[in-house]
Amino acid sequence: MRHLHHLPQSTHDFHNQRMLFTAVPYKLPPTFFLSEHTLMNFLFPLLAVLIWSVNAIVSKLSATAIDPAAISFYRWLVALLVLAPFALPGVWRHRQQIKQLWWKLLVLGLLGMVMYQSLAYYAAHSVSALFMGIIAALIPLLTVLLSMVVMRLAPTLGILLGSLLSFSGLVWLVSQGDPARILTQGLGKGEIMMFTASTSYALYGVLTRRWAIPLPNWQSLWMQILFGVLLLIPNFLLATDVSLNAHNLPLVLFAAIPASIVAPFLWIQGVMRLGASSTSIYMNLVPIFTAVIAVSFLHETLHSYHFIGGGIALAGVILAQRLRTPLTGRKSPCTPGNKSPE
Template identity: 50%
Template sequence: MTYKSLWFPLGAVLIWAGNTVISKMSAGVIAPEDISFYRWVLAALLMSPFLARPTWAARAQIRPHLGKILVLALLGMVLFQSLAYFAAATASATSMGIIASLMPLLTLVLSIKLLSEPPTVGTLAGGILSLFGLAVLIGRGHPLALFDQGVVTGDLLMLLATIAYGLYGVMLRRWALPLRTWQLLYMQVLMAVVLLFPGYVLGHHSPLTRENLPILLYAGIAASILSQFLWMRGVQYLGASRCAIFVNLMPVFTVIIAVVALGEQLHGYHAIGGLITLAGVIMAQVFKQRLRWRTG
């Protein structure tokens, strides 16, 4: 491992953090259904010259897995990002970034059920701690206020988006489709375009302007393609487990970018709730001792 290799996962996480801020910037500038559709159309157009022919040549190997690819596209590219765009209307980029930091923990929790992985001390303790941190964040520093005031719609949508992407990661591992990585990604992008087309046709259209075009280009190129390239290179050089640690930096990057780019104010509940949530996520990753239930 060389220090230069660290820039691959670091760059990917930085782009993802920026994409959270981009999602917030898109609110009121371009309709969620439009940017959701346009970004994957753009990604498909850019990938097709390199991947269309080899993917078509491998159609016999791909065909039996189309149903599973459709589910993966629905979870990881349609639900996750579309819900995030709708969440941006009422949630701050800072809150969205902190909620998204739950993804590694949610993946571990979902793996217990779907991959039959044994629960660990870290998963249980970290899960409880992260839920408390999330309650502090969503309750704006007053967790019990959730019972009286309810939940901000945007925060709830972002939580659902994060659950969808956590499920995407688990199903990707469970199915382990025997396809080339870039061809699998390309097929998911094409499926996402098909799935998002009805919503685009029926939705409220936003014209492309000088204000929203840079947002679309970032989402379609940096967040959809470049980040995937950097992450896969990082996994190649460092391994999946080492790269996963870098995901914990995403809320930190998101907060910094949101404060600088959007002028968002960092409140005490952001810091406290975010630190508690992040501590729970790290605890789940570090403490691997299996839970042992007493019987009799």
């Protein structure tokens, strides 16, 4: 990649803030990308979603290949080093601003880089990739719900009905088609971890939008990753086995480069060319892609409760995205991905 360009500040908060930066490939004419009718414009978000879906499979595979603390640390360390040549000059130029904003960058690093992925890696020991994909698809809805609390934005009819629908689907999914099971057995540790991970990532997106950190996206992202790596060190040092080998190294590299750098780049390109609202719809493909890959390569079994619970939950997300009738006179929140654009 050459000729890196910063996004306008308005692109700093798309529905869950999937790591924000952009670049324009060298030698290709701008009209090739900017035309709304170019197939490439639709491939940007489609490929991003495909990479994130594969990453759910990588998370599941890592459960038997490497300690969760190790892959969490290595992933962001590699991403930090890869981005350093592009980000460090700007970080140095903006060092005075960073000194004032350090605690916000630290909080974002904790939520987006530490809690979200670390909890997902631990959850992968006890939940399926199918379950992880469905829960991840609920992040846009969780983002909007948290926006109503943190940013005091009014709900819409779609958010109200969509939340109820998604909650019903989630109960059916977690209980494996027997809601009474939750009352008798409670939630599993992995399920709680995965839901907490998704909630932390949703909060990451809300705070990014609320704070609107006045730094170029490369520098903001790099500083968040830096704080994330520092916060991950204690857990990494306590891990029993942090060795890298031919089996787990490809998993680390995929999580570090395609999932952490390439996919966000592709996603933000899609947002710039298709619009945030249109691009956000592609997120609903995550559980579908994840299911196909999990069944094909991990030989996981699709059950009726996956179809019913997952389908109802996704229907709730889509309803929240599309039905925007306000319930009050206050300003209603942007639907997932409809914010100017993680």
